[in-house]
Amino acid sequence: MNSINACLVLSATLIVVFLQSTAVGFRNIVGAQPDLLPSLVVYATLTSGLGLGTVTALCGGLCFDALSHNPLGISIGPLFAVALVIERYRGLILRDQSYAQFITGVAAGAAAPALTLLLLLNTDRTPLVGWSSLWQWGMVALVSGVFTPAWFLLFGWLAGLLSYETMPDPATPSNRQIKRGRN
Template sequence: MRYLVLILIPYLSIFFETTFLGFYPVMGSIPDLVLLFVVFYAILNGSEKGAVYGFLCGLFKDLYLGRFIGLNAVSLALVALIVGRWEPKVYKENFMVGLIVAIAGTAANAILVFLFMVMARGDTGGAIVIFTGLPGQIIYNAILSIPLYVWYYRSSRKGILRLSNKR
């Protein structure tokens, strides 16, 4: 059941981003729920597992949205790899951890996507749009990160997302 939920999370996240949350932008931006769940997974499970989950979620996002295939896959994998390195060093029970990794992950993802777009397109014209929406996306992700992290943490420890050997 855990793996089914981990597969459904990016699908439902993109669905809510493109339908419901798209009607309520903050400073012209919508949240990146896939990014939030990837950094939560990475901070709770480590960098290696987080990078794999980030790559798979990013690839799904790339295929669903149909832009640069591989852009989100590589950027989410790298963000999860970076965030996952903090896993043994943080007190994961604190909801502020979710807030901090959401803000750091959002900023890191924007920087990586910007760099990859500059490398792919050769100019900064289209890629600069990423940074104009970044403050709104950071605010939106920060607001949503606290309740989502509390749910995700509790589910990964005692709920549907827990590992079967941790019962």
């Protein structure tokens, strides 16, 4: 799209990572910490392509890992894999339909934690995995699906506020010669 969209997405990525690490109200009520980075990666990849999706995955993954107990950089791979799959099937996804955005967000919200868990199991760290992890995984996927259409609405509204609308071409050409005089 344009640089305004990229700045908005990267700013939202940093804000989301900070809020995920500090706000615990939803986690205390539901019992699952929401992860909004997959939904942001979905939005960035569907609207601007693999470039912004990769930058969002890189910045968001590094910031998320720096503020969590994860090894640094382990979240980048799953988020990039989500961006890569969405870019591969970008032409088939109905990106203007809210139900397609929801389904894509649910799939990304389910795939990113599963791939992160797979990577964590291959390290020397021992993640806490139990039956409650299925509940948390489902809630993370559902929240990601709900927020994906919300990102489209929010960033569309912000882009409308911060950018100007292009003027259509006039019906008559403006390069006509004006004849002056009495002829």
